[in-house]
Amino acid sequence: MSILDKVVAAVTPLESDEQRAEARAKARTAATDGDWLSLVLDHHHQIESLFAAVKAATDSSSRTRMQKRLALILTGHSIAEEAVIYPALVKANEEAHSTKAYTEQSAAKVQMGLLEDLDPMSQEYLDKLEHIRGAVAHHVYEEEGNWFVDLKTKLPPADQTKITFRYQEEFSRYTRDGEESEETYDAMPSVSDDRVSDGTLGAKSRN
Numbered sequence: 240m241s242i243l244d245k246v247v248a249a250v251t252p253l254e255s256d257e258q259r260a261e262a263r264a265k266a267r268t269a270a271t272d273g274d275w276l277s278l279v280l281d282h283h284h285q286i287e288s289l290f291a292a293v294k295a296a297t298d299s300s301s302r303t304r305m306q307k308r309l310a311l312i313l314t315g316h317s318i319a320e321e322a323v324i325y326p327a328l329v330k331a332n333e334e335a336h337s338t339k340a341y342t343e344q345s346a347a348k349v350q351m352g353l354l355e356d357l358d359p360m361s362q363e364y365l366d367k368l369e370h371i372r373g374a375v376a377h378h379v380y381e382e383e384g385n386w387f388v389d390l391k392t393k394l395p396p397a398d399q400t401k402i403t404f405r406y407q408e409e410f411s412r413y414t415r416d417g418e419e420s421e422e423t424y425d426a427m428p429s430v431s432d433d434r435v436s437d438g439t440l441g442a443k444s445r446n
């Protein structure tokens with residue numbers, strides 16, 4: 240196991256499914272329709288469904304396709320949090336929570352990048368996928384359990400409105416571009432692609 244794997248494994252969830260469900264129910268109560276917290280909760284749910292879909296895929300091409308969909312939503316969501324929600328935590332005097340959140344999401348991004356280079360039908364792939372899923376589940380529990388619920392009460396209404404607008408703006412900026420370029424994305428070679436190893440892909444793109 241690499242050091243980065245250990246970083247991810249170190250935050251493997253200790254909380255139970257019941258505790259996670261309780262945290263989400265509490266966060267849902269704190270959220271109002273269409274506000275930043277409701278959007279974040281919707282995206283957390285979507286990310287969980289996509290992790291399950293990647294794992295459930297029965298062939299290489301469908302697993303890779305679901306992995307790309309997961310990466311699109313996970314990265315779009317995390318970038319929106321990093322650009323908008325975590326700075327708001329600092330503004331609300333929750334700097335330690337903000338720093339921890341950035342660190343955990345960076346580790347997940349590294350592992351999602353490395354996942355791209357593994358054979359999607361291998362055990363190594365499934366092990367790494369499960370590490371990432373566990374780390375993301377714990378991170379989500381921390382956000383829903385208290386960080387974000389506290390943020391809802393600590394900043395005034397004007398800040399809440401701005402956070403909602405900016406979170407939507409950042410998330411849609413990333414995911415809209417991703418949807419438009421999905422065909423290009425699917426055509427990207429993997430590291431095992433012959434066109435990469437014999438250099439023809441690079442030669443073609445230079446012509």
Ligand SMILES: [Fe+2]
Pocket residue numbers: 279283316320379382
């Ligand atoms: Fe999140």
